[in-house]
Amino acid sequence: xxxxxxxxxxxxxxxxxxxxxxxxxxxxxxxxxxxxxxxxxxxxxxxxxxxxxxxxxxxxxxxxxxxxxxxxxxxxxxxxxxxxxxxxxxxxxxxxxxxxxxxxxxxxxxxxxxxxxxxxxxxxxxxxxxxxxxxxxxxxxxxxxxxxxxxxxxxxxxxxxxxxxxxxxxxxxxxxxxxxxxxxxxxxxxxxxxxxxxxxxxxxxxxxxxxxxxxxxxxxxxxxxxxxxxxxxxxxxxxxxxxxxxxxxxxxxxxxxxxxxxxxxxxxxxxxxxxxxxxxxxxxxxxxxxxxxxxxxxxxxxxxxxxxxxxxxxxxxxxxxxxxxxxxxxxxxxxxxxxxxxxxxxxxxxxxxxxxxxxxxxxxxxxxxxxxxxxxxxxxxxxxxxxxxxxxxxxxxxxxxxxxxxxx
Numbered sequence: 026x027x028x029x030x031x032x033x034x035x036x037x038x039x040x041x042x043x044x045x046x047x048x049x050x051x052x053x054x055x056x057x058x059x060x061x062x063x064x065x066x067x068x069x070x071x072x073x074x075x076x077x078x079x080x081x082x083x084x085x086x087x088x089x090x091x092x093x094x095x096x097x098x099x100x101x102x103x104x105x106x107x108x109x110x111x112x113x114x115x116x117x118x119x120x121x122x123x124x125x126x127x128x129x130x131x132x133x134x135x136x137x138x139x140x141x142x143x144x145x146x147x148x149x150x151x152x153x154x155x156x157x158x159x160x161x162x163x164x165x166x167x168x169x170x171x172x173x174x175x176x177x178x179x180x181x182x183x184x185x186x187x188x189x190x191x192x193x194x195x196x197x198x199x200x201x202x203x204x205x206x207x208x209x210x211x212x213x214x215x216x217x218x219x220x221x222x223x224x225x226x227x228x229x230x231x232x233x234x235x236x237x238x239x240x241x242x243x244x245x246x247x248x249x250x251x252x253x254x255x256x257x258x259x260x261x262x263x264x265x266x267x268x269x270x271x272x273x274x275x276x277x278x279x280x281x282x283x284x285x286x287x288x289x290x291x292x293x294x295x296x297x298x299x300x301x302x303x304x305x306x307x308x309x310x311x312x313x314x315x316x317x318x319x320x321x322x323x324x325x326x327x328x329x330x331x332x333x334x335x336x337x338x339x340x341x342x343x344x345x346x347x348x349x350x351x352x353x354x355x356x357x358x359x360x361x362x363x364x365x366x367x368x369x370x371x372x373x374x375x376x377x378x379x380x381x382x383x384x385x386x387x388x389x390x391x392x393x394x395x396x397x398x399x400x401x402x403x404x405x406x407x408x409x410x411x412x413x414x415x416x417x418x419x420x421x422x423x424x425x426x427x428x429x430x431x432x433x
Contacts, residue, residue, distance in 0.1 A: 077090075104136060110132055124165065130156060131157075133149050134146050157169050167197050170196065279325075284360050294310050328361060342400070366386075370389060374415055384415075
């Protein structure tokens with residue numbers, strides 16, 4: 026006999042001595058597959074050979090406790106207590122394994138069905154139902170709905186029993202669905218008198234209370250999520266508003282700097298023109314004009330727009346169709362090219378709106394009433410009214426504003 030054969034024999038003898046000839050290393054998944062195939066005696070026989078204390082990992086112990094309870098009940102027996110399945114429930118509640126938790130509740134419910142403790146059984150089955158709706162396990166849904174239907178049937182709650190039986194039928198295997206229909210017809214037949222006499226109101230009330238409690242919890246959860254969503258939305262809106270204000274403030278700061286630069290360039294040009302004109306002076310003026318054009322055309326879209334509007338007004342244009350932002354762009358450009366005049370208007374009249382500021386700028390540009398009427402599309406009465414409001418807001422008595430020009 027070779028050394029290899031001797032080692033095999035020793036290993037086999039050791040296995041037989043340690044566990045009566047049954048392999049303890051058989052995967053629990055294999056036992057579960059036998060249960061799924063309906064080989065309940067086979068599964069129970071093998072799982073009974075396990076030593077529960079041999080499982081070092083908590084997840085393995087929980088899995089074993091579930092399968093041991095399941096194999097026992099599927100074989101037609103009832104466990105001596107629900108301690109094993111309670112341990113499995115505790116573990117799966119902590120880990121969030123919804124499908125196995127639903128399975129645990131189902132077999133715990135069946136444990137109490139076998140004891141004919143209907144109120145306790147229905148309470149646990151409702152917990153199983155709560156979990157199983159979150160899964161795609163059709164077999165488990167069938168088992169749980171069928172069990173709830175059977176409990177209600179046993180307690181005389183036939184209407185509710187039929188409802189759950191119909192639910193179970195939807196998840197029954199296709200080959201069994203017709204047989205299950207006959208089962209429903211035969212099982213849930215009862216006369217109204219018998220039904221009234223046998224109704225277990227405790228079981229009914231427990232189900233109503235459970236459903237009502239879950240509905241309230243769902244409603245509270247929806248309210249919480251709605252509140253969280255609202256707070257988050259408000260937070261986003263506040264951030265957006267702050268960001269918009271920041272952008273506008275930053276743009277306004279940049280625009281002010283550009284306006285000051287343009288104003289300085291214009292002052293330099295005015296000084297150069299007041300001096301003796303020569304080729305060097307002309308070149309310097311051209312360079313300053315180039316810088317102004319660069320600021321207007323490349324670095325400030327608002328000044329570009331304002332210049333177009335300014336040129337339009339200078340060429341006998343009107344404000345027809347202008348938006349409030351158009352007035353502001355015009356004012357920004359005017360501020361850049363004649364900051365002194367703009368400052369004088371602000372200091373003297375302190376206009377409150379872009380419309381009134383534009384109105385004052387027109388007079389500062391040398392316009393007369395007839396020009397203002399044409400440009401702004403208003404009447405002489407509107408001009409007087411605008412003057413009145415501007416002066417009144419300044420705390421002065423109404424009088425002629427700048428030049429009146431044509432008062433006709």
